[in-house]
Amino acid sequence: EAQVTQNPRYLITVTGKKLTVTCSQNMNHEYMSWYRQDPGLGLRQIYYSMNVEVTDKGDVPEGYKVSRKEKRNFPLILESPSPNQTSLYFCASSLEGNSNQPQHFGDGTRLSIL
């Protein structure tokens, strides 16, 4: 089954404690993105990757890091989380090329930073 898998689905942690949210897709997609969803703001892109070792900033990259060492995986790293990073996070993937390709979303990670 084609899917994007995020882990964990829920995480409560404290300020400053490094954490990683994993994302894996099994569709051999070139493009992957991370979004955060906040009330009244919709979803906003944090970082994206167009292939292995090719990553770039989205609209709200401050406080986040990513890596793309393998095509299927695109982890989101919070080196020193702060309360303003409390949010719902989504990983998405799509085929390279025309942007009418449908995005496949993971089921989301609810992150709470105390």
Add this chain to the structure above:
Amino acid sequence: AQTVTQSQPEMSVQEAETVTLSCTYDTSENNYYLFWYKQPPSRQMILVIRQEAYKQQNATENRFSVNFQKAAKSFSLKISDSQLGDTAMYFCAFTQPWMGGNKLVFGAGTILRVKS
């Protein structure tokens, strides 16, 4: 910068009736794509319908259809014969070729409640 505006934070509709959700967007480009996503309480992001800007014909998917007005930069979603399972947050989204890894620009969302 491209923006998407959904002016209705919340809406409600009786089961079996029709409801229209509004969306406007801003871009100077001529080639782009528009989408409506549904997010039920399970938090999944489900693609409802999509529209290519170069197509004049409005997209339809079963009970879901859009009214795409390119000159007015308007992209509304009509849900016919509303069902309880349509209760969800609905997001309008925009993208254009080669924009940030197929980046989607989302509106703030509209919460739709279908009442029995």
